[in-house]
Amino acid sequence: MAARALLETGHAYRAVVEARKAGTTTTTTTTAAERLGRQTFGYVLVALVSNLERTFTISPASRPLxxxxxxxxxxxxxxxRTMEIMMAAYDEGKHVGKRWTVGNSAQGETGGGxxxxxxxxxxxxxxxxxxxxDPRWRKVCVDGAIVELERGGWMAVKxxxxxxxxxxxxxxxxP
Structure with missing residues (x-):
């Protein structure tokens, strides 16, 4: 239901996302974290569980405990495309590994990018x-609770x- 509501607005979220890959250790977040190569996101999720609903497999590599x-x-x-990706998660997590070609919209191309x-x-x-x-785009979901971040604010999951x-x-x- 939340995804459907977000799709109706069509808003891309502007954010900086930094991740420290598994197997790396450090005492501070920023020294070993890598910044993802984009600043607009349609979707960002951090999960310990495989399924958010019985048939919605968002993280197929996750295992119980x-x-x-x-x-x-x-x-x-x-x-x-967002709806296509999310529906693939209902197909046993087939959204993972999904790839596509991004066209050069400035030149009117539909492919080749x-x-x-x-x-x-x-x-x-x-x-x-x-x-x-805008505060309505600074909201995040934490275990089902909606939290509004302040302007320029951040959240970390560790x-x-x-x-x-x-x-x-x-x-x-x-298993």
């Missing part, structure tokens, strides 16, 4: 700095250095 953090993102691709696609990376930490002036508690499960429930 796996403790791996994944970053899913793509740029300003318009409402039609650079290749782009859905980014999907295992990460240790992600920092998102919003570049939006894995805890160790498990904070142990969960005992029967082997039959693990």
């Amino acid at each position: 796996g403790r791996e953090l994944f970053l899913v993102h793509f740029g300003d691709v318009g409402a039609e 650079e290749e782009d696609g859905v980014g999907y990376d295992q990460v240790e930490e992600v920092k998102v700095t919003v570049l939006e002036e 894995k805890a250095p160790r498990a904070l508690f142990n969960v005992l499960v029967d082997r039959s429930v693990l």
Whole structure:
């Protein structure tokens, strides 16, 4: 429902997204973090879980109790392609690896440009700095709660250095 509402507005989000890939360690976010190569985003999600709904597989590499953090993102691709990408997530996570050619719209071309696609990376930490002036575009969803960031504000998601508690499960429930 949230995605459908966002598609109706067709807004691309201006932000700086920095990610520290899995396997790197540092005491500060910025020294080992890499900035993603775009400043407008149609979608950015950081997840520990594979599914946001029973059939909506947003992070197919995530495993129950796996403790791996994944970053899913793509740029300003318009409402039609965004819907195509999101519907592929309902098809067992087939949005991951999806690629397309970006045309040179300034010259009226429909193809022959650079290749782009859905980014999907295992990460240790992600920092998102919003570049939006209008407060309605500075909202983020954190575990279902909508939080408005201040102008120029940021949020970071980071894995805890160790498990904070142990969960005992029967082997039959693990993949």
